[in-house]
Amino acid sequence: MINIKSYTIINPILVGKIGRVYGILGWINLFSLTENKEKIFSYLPWFTLKNKKWKTIQLKNWKKHNNRFIIQINNVIDRSIASTWTNADIFIDQSQLPKLKKNEYYWNDIIKCEVFNVKHQYLGTVINLTSNKYNDTILIKNKIKKNKTIMIPFIIEKIVKNIDIKNKTIIVQWN
Template structure:
């Protein structure tokens, strides 16, 4: 499961900018081991150190000791085994559970499939790959507001009912 991304090099001692995709950003450091896909093979990576830096983090990876080595890690996605995530209570779900859910409105019209979720300061937003051929809209953006817009989420059957035209 994708949980973060390595950015540009920071300084000359092998530090690298790192962006966490977890809801509580610091929790990323509780979910070890981390994996990368390199040359079509999964490899585990070990952190030497990490620090908060502005609105993201900087990290040191074991055996990455200078800027030139650190530069080879730029734009690397970080994955974890989803079994390492905390167990959820009934009717709770992770964002990755929402991806690929089919979206229907309350009139039982199929709107499309969830391809992404984004967060802003007001609420989360589902990005739906549009299936309405009559509209010239590529994707539909639906606010993820429980009860008001999101009427039902069935993770087992991968369906979501929304109040949306």
């Protein structure tokens, strides 16, 4: 059993999702959204939003199973109780993340940054980041151009010229 101290969530960050029930003993599938999938277990405690209130998820056990994870939550002892957790989002508080070095940032820090090209033209606001086998991509919503979504490869130096987290701006080599 993993012990959890009292904790308050102020700046929630989505790190995972609970999937369908696995077996009859209360195990549940877990989908990690962290870059290193197993890293999600180093960010305890987890939280979920139920009935507009933050609830702490107290993890009893976890294990890797067929290239994914299954978990047991305290006091979840059978399939019917476990099914009440299906599709629950898992959050942590931003304060639980490790401190970064200078010029490092989390993807979460890039969300809501204003994006401009090198000619100082406004392209939009970052709404999300995605990853594929070739590179990461930032998704930008431009409200001026009828909510057009722009996808720009997140390639530092070649395309992404500057990231200023403090002022929430990104400069890109893009038309």
